Amino acid sequence: MDIQASADANGPSAAVLGRLLVIQQAVDAIPDDIRMVDFVLRALSGVPGIADIFLHLVGVNEPDPQLAALLERCATVIPDQPTHNLLRELGPDIQCFPMDTPGQHLGCLVVFVGDKQALQPYLPFLSNISSTINRVLASRRYQLRLAQLNEELREARDQLEMRVAERTRELEYRATHDPATGLPNRALLIDRLQNAIVDARREGHLVAVVYLDLDSFSFMNTGLGNDCGDAFLVETARRLCRLVRESDTVARIGSDEFVILLAGLENIERSSARLSAMLAAVREPVALDGKQVVVTASIGACVYPLDGAEAELLLRRANTAMHRAKASGKDNVQFYASTRDAPVAERMELETELRHAIGAGELTIHYQLKLDVAANRYVGAEALVRWAHPKRGLLPPGRFIPIAEDSALIVALGEYVLRRACLQARLWQEAGLEGMTVAVNVAARQLRDERIVETVRQVLRDTALAPELLELEITESSIMHDLAHASELLHKLKGLGVKISIDDFGTGYSSLSALRNFPADKLKIDRSFVHEIETVPSAAAVALAVISFARTLGMRVNAEGVETLGQAQCLKKHGCDELQGFLLARPVPPEQVPALFRQPGLAEWNPAGP
Numbered sequence: 001m002d003i004q005a006s007a008d009a010n011g012p013s014a015a016v017l018g019r020l021l022v023i024q025q026a027v028d029a030i031p032d033d034i035r036m037v038d039f040v041l042r043a044l045s046g047v048p049g050i051a052d053i054f055l056h057l058v059g060v061n062e063p064d065p066q067l068a069a070l071l072e073r074c075a076t077v078i079p080d081q082p083t084h085n086l087l088r089e090l091g092p093d094i095q096c097f098p099m100d101t102p103g104q105h106l107g108c109l110v111v112f113v114g115d116k117q118a119l120q121p122y123l124p125f126l127s128n129i130s131s132t133i134n135r136v137l138a139s140r141r142y143q144l145r146l147a148q149l150n151e152e153l154r155e156a157r158d159q160l161e162m163r164v165a166e167r168t169r170e171l172e173y174r175a176t177h178d179p180a181t182g183l184p185n186r187a188l189l190i191d192r193l194q195n196a197i198v199d200a201r202r203e204g205h206l207v208a209v210v211y212l213d214l215d216s217f218s219f220m221n222t223g224l225g226n227d228c229g230d231a232f233l234v235e236t237a238r239r240l241c242r243l244v245r246e247s248d249t250v251a252r253i254g255s256d257e258f259v260i261l262l263a264g265l266e267n268i269e270r271s272s273a274r275l276s277a278m279l280a281a282v283r284e285p286v287a288l289d290g291k292q293v294v295v296t297a298s299i300g301a302c303v304y305p306l307d308g309a310e311a312e313l314l315l316r317r318a319n320t321a322m323h324r325a326k327a328s329g330k331d332n333v334q335f336y337a338s339t340r341d342a343p344v345a346e347r348m349e350l351e352t353e354l355r356h357a358i359g360a361g362e363l364t365i366h367y368q369l370k371l372d373v374a375a376n377r378y379v380g381a382e383a384l385v386r387w388a389h390p391k392r393g394l395l396p397p398g399r400f401i402p403i404a405e406d407s408a409l410i411v412a413l414g415e416y417v418l419r420r421a422c423l424q425a426r427l428w429q430e431a432g433l434e435g436m437t438v439a440v441n442v443a444a445r446q447l448r449d450e451r452i453v454e455t456v457r458q459v460l461r462d463t464a465l466a467p468e469l470l471e472l473e474i475t476e477s478s479i480m481h482d483l484a485h486a487s488e489l490l491h492k493l494k495g496l497g498v499k500i501s502i503d504d505f506g507t508g509y510s511s512l513s514a515l516r517n518f519p520a521d522k523l524k525i526d527r528s529f530v531h532e533i534e535t536v537p538s539a540a541a542v543a544l545a546v547i548s549f550a551r552t553l554g555m556r557v558n559a560e561g562v563e564t565l566g567q568a569q570c571l572k573k574h575g576c577d578e579l580q581g582f583l584l585a586r587p588v589p590p591e592q593v594p595a596l597f598r599q600p601g602l603a604e605w606n607p608a609g610p
Helices: 003-010 014-029 033-044 065-076 116-176 186-203 217-224 226-242 268-283 311-327 342-360 397-407 409-430 452-463 483-494 527-531 537-552 565-573 590-597
Strands: 050-057 088-091 094-101 104-113 206-214 249-252 257-265 286-288 291-293 297-304 333-335 363-372 377-389 393-395 437-442 470-475 499-505 522-525 556-560 578-580
Touching: 014 033, 014 116, 033 050, 033 116, 050 065, 050 116, 065 088, 065 094, 065 104, 094 116, 104 116, 116 186, 186 206, 186 249, 186 257, 186 297, 186 311, 206 268, 206 311, 217 226, 217 291, 226 249, 226 257, 226 268, 226 286, 257 268, 268 297, 268 333, 297 311, 311 333, 342 377, 342 397, 342 409, 363 409, 363 590, 377 397, 377 409, 377 590, 393 397, 397 409, 409 437, 409 452, 409 590, 437 499, 452 470, 452 483, 483 499, 522 527, 522 537, 527 537, 527 556, 527 565, 537 556, 537 565
Parallel strands: 297 333, 377 437, 437 470, 470 499, 499 522, 522 556, 556 578
Antiparallel strands: 050 104, 088 094, 094 104, 206 257, 206 297, 249 257, 286 291, 363 377, 363 578, 377 393
């Protein structure tokens, strides 16, 4: 009987067939090639008719030399178009199941036959297991190759992006830097100057634009050649960069022209010293072509915000000052402001001195009393700052407050006045001046400072002054530019418990409907209307309108600048609550306030009158 008949007669074992099917399914689930080899060999070793078995996977396990030759035969007899499930006999007792994909040999399953007849029914299942291993290996090799290709693609993309970024940086650098010295060129200088102006406007600092031109540089180029000229420019650039801070900028904008941007300056004097150092640095000899070359420079400078607020304008004015330095004999420094009127130079000097005065204690506070009209007695005082200048004497606020507001010094000055006034008010309370309030002016720039609410809170805490005794006077014009912000800020300040007054009311062209939403306690009629209230009908009409409006909203009204009894009588007639001005009291030092506070209000005023 032939083998097939014998197989049919004996029949394959159902247990073995089930085992082979499980092995085939389990191969898919084994993630590791080495563990797959170990599993398959152990699982197939019990199949009837198998004397020994070996699973070779290329690159995973290496056979011994005797078996290697057998595997070589199994691999080399593969036809041009290999098919899966291909069984080859390498000898009477050796069955080989090669595993291949087009163009790639993956391995072999080699079975050493112990009983050919017993093995015969299971050969197709062994072929299926080999085919499954082949499929799994091919899939894994494909996934591995795909991952490798993706990694190679990612690396290639990253390298390309790096080259593009490097090339972009190179092009940007060339577009914004001088090729000879490596310094910023005019385009980058203008950009940095514009940014410096924005920062200075916010921080209240100065910005100096310095225009430096080498004297007679063209003669050196002619005499020593362009290479020596370039070497001198590089050395000059190095010396200038050594004299500035990291936040400053040294730029080359012409053949022998440099511009130095000094940002964040506190005063002009420091910049003047640095400019002198630049002249000295340029003047130092430079060894070129065996010679010691000496070249001087002329410097022109202008200062933001005193000499302009735009980058191009500042650059032009610095250039103008530089030409003036050349006309003055070269090798010197000229400021643009020195070509203007004396008041500008005085303003620059005052600003510098004011920065020092705040910390040096040169500022003093005088107080002007406020009269309650109905009771004809004093109820509070407004704090008015004075500058006890060591050379110019006692300066009124009109001489330095505008300078402080333009340079942002007003924030530090305002906090100084607030702290001094609150402390003084507490001392008055302790001295028996019960209920006396103190009013402090808050400038527009202070309202734009996000720290204003915390500053007021901290001052009240430090001075132990009851919040209801502090009145913050805010000008009408300072709150009309951004109504939403102003309303939010005033509500926060009001939340501290302080009083809010709208100062100079009637001059800001404000919307009455907008003011209705502000948490103000008092409106102050501007002195310009008070001055003309007896002679100009429209001024009297404004005063009456302010008083009526305030009454409607439950606010008190203060009239400042009262200088005549007639003005006082007119304001009283219209229902004004408070008066303030020279008729009642001039601003006085704090030690004179208690005596005035205890005196009757307006002696000439008949309380029983109209």
